[in-house]
Amino acid sequence: METTRNLVLTAWMAEHGHSSNTLADAVNQAIGDLTGRLGGLDGSSVRDWKAGRVRWPKSATRAALTKVTGLSATALGFVPRGRAASAPAPPQEDPVNRRSFLTATAATTALPLPVTAAPHRVGASDVTRLRGKFADVVAGDHQHGGIRGIETRALDLSAEAVDLQGRGSTSQRVRSQLYAVAAAFTSSAMWAAIDGRRFDAARHHHERAASLAAMSGDQTIQFRIWSHAGSLYRHMGRPSDALAANDVARALPVTRRDPLFAALGHARHAAIHGLTGSRSAVERTIGHAQDAADRADPHTHRPVWMTAVCDQAELAELALSAYLSLGDFERAEAQAHRSLTLLRPSMQRDRALVTARLAQAQLGQGEVEPAMATAMGVPLNVVRHPRVAGILAAFGSGLREFAPHSSHTRAWTQYQREVLT
Template sequence: MGGNPELRAVMADMGLTRAALARLVNRELVALGCPGTLTVRTVGTWLAGQSRWPQGRIRTALERALNRTPEQLGFIPPRTTRPQAPPEEPVRRRNFLAASAAAAVPSTGAFRGRTVGHSDVDRLKESLKTLTALDDHRGGHGSLETAALAGADQALGKVDKTISEGVQRRLYSLAADYTATAGFSCIDDRRLDDAERHFGTALRLSGLGDDHVTALRVFNCLSMVGYQRNRPSVTLSAARAAQDSRAARRDPLLASLAHARAAIAHSTTGNRQASLRCLGHASDALGRADSRERPAWTDFYGQAELFALSAVVHQHLDNSPESESASHRALAGIPAQFRRNRASATARLALAQLGQGELEQATATATGVYALMGTDPLPPRLRTLLGDFHRGLITLAPTSAVTREWTDRVHAQGEHQ
């Protein structure tokens, strides 16, 4: 006899081991008033195809445990149990009986609506990738936040519809990732109170899902919130939490990101030595990174993004030439689909050029931010960077023609957004 691929596939989708399935069936047997005596060995005979049709009460308990008929689980009823139509039965009556029997058997899709497995989590995960791609292209905004929170609600709404602890953990993890995406959108939208609220929820959900990668993401984002609030101690504390996380210890790429964030935190206090040391750690860790599968939100990070973060560090350390060099190297490597990040690196380049007194070149570079973002509104975080550039330009050359042209361009751009 062959094996039972149908049962094996259902168990894999629902995240069930042989022992877990035996426990579920025994629980149903007890609920039916029978002894729960099913063994792991019996489950093994089912999977091997050695037992083609479980005994009556066990069959009923199995059907209740998995919300699928025995036939949907790959079992084949004995011939003696199959209704035999008399040879002389009219064709019309045979067709009617066949149609009635088919209608009485719930479809696999009907059962899947009540029992959630890994395939359902995978479908929700694909939707999250779409939101991440939208954030990379346009930046954070209210609609993205709303969609991300709706995705988290969908994941949490399925927790009670699964019988596998593994699937439940994946759903909590996915809800955490969706919620962190909503929080990151709020950072871009400069709604920092909402961002912190979402990150608190995401951190709790990541704990329920045993998801150390999303926990690191939350600490990284909380460091960004502290940076935007101009609170150096919060910025550094959150960065250190990311550095010390289990995810950073296990994955050099994530460790590199945490070190880079810590470098920015140190640079805000003017601690040059600590900043450069963290940048060195970030570069070393990135050199050890492999190509393992990671969540979609990590796709932005690589050598080019490390150059972009280095540009921020050098800007805080009043090293404009080094910041300009790092910005150029970042823009040479940031892929086109990360449009928001390219625009941010362009704004940093303009600030570095302004810091060296290159007014005309700096304004030409800053104008490129608007060209990159096209007709989409600038995310408030990006507008803040350009606001820093505008104030710096006015401070350096308040009456110059370059400043007047830039001011006119900014006003015109604002009228079109």
């Protein structure tokens, strides 16, 4: 069947500065706000709308589009099933009424349980419930990476943890745990912003997370926050600040009590040292990281974010980053293969990052054909992740510099134009 391009949506996106990817992120976030579960759209979904291949999105998507744009689906150029594209659109619903309805619906679903005569007691069950939601946020990060929806969801849950303390009486222990959970959610928002290369937002989240963590007294979440700060400054190309922030994490007593925390701190230090060009520091800290990991007791109880991220695959991935920064491409390739072998299936974002870096390591050794195959093997559902896209863009630049007139370079340029943009 012949399709008709949705010129109205295309024009709205151009007017408001949206790419296919940013509109998909915004709609995913709005779906999460309306339903409690993030949407699964990506840039290709929006391109299908623009091309007319999808003329009438699902109801939840239409409501989310209205939330993002302030316009009904028909006003955005979508055509209800069973109606020709030229048929007149029904009268547009008053956007004010629509927003009021959405607000009222959200408020209704969030109403507390009827108040009983006895005062509400905020207890351990509330903390357990929030920790379950935190585990979902961590799992979403591993699958999708730094999309705005994860950042917003984490901030909303952090606010819920803080606000809960004003809804009833609680013990000091539970109060501290609620501050720790709020700090954990905010640190996830911080990491989502780092992962999405929204560095100003990440610095703002760091300030809030550090404050909440200090009130909680929980050293494990303080470690995560300052370790993330080290990663933030590393991605910003500020190794001195990165080393200082990561030193705060490494100096916490939890790194002496649990060698696995020490291992992660050393491994992230190695990645930072790679930016300084200090081979001896990289080798030393990688060795410290492995020694600490070998001493760690696998049966020790640890926070969900720690058990989800810190393993031998993560240590190899950070060593890969360090060796790439040093230009030691042979060792970088070895660490990339090791990480890919050990990565858990759920770590989709990390697998894409390691694969893209493996392509860089192969190209650095002059292995153009294997490097091309590796780079093109990055799964299409994650090639537009900001960090993955940045690595692949750097790969393309390196390829053009290494072999500007080769057939491989022409093939990559075509692939980049047709698939990556």
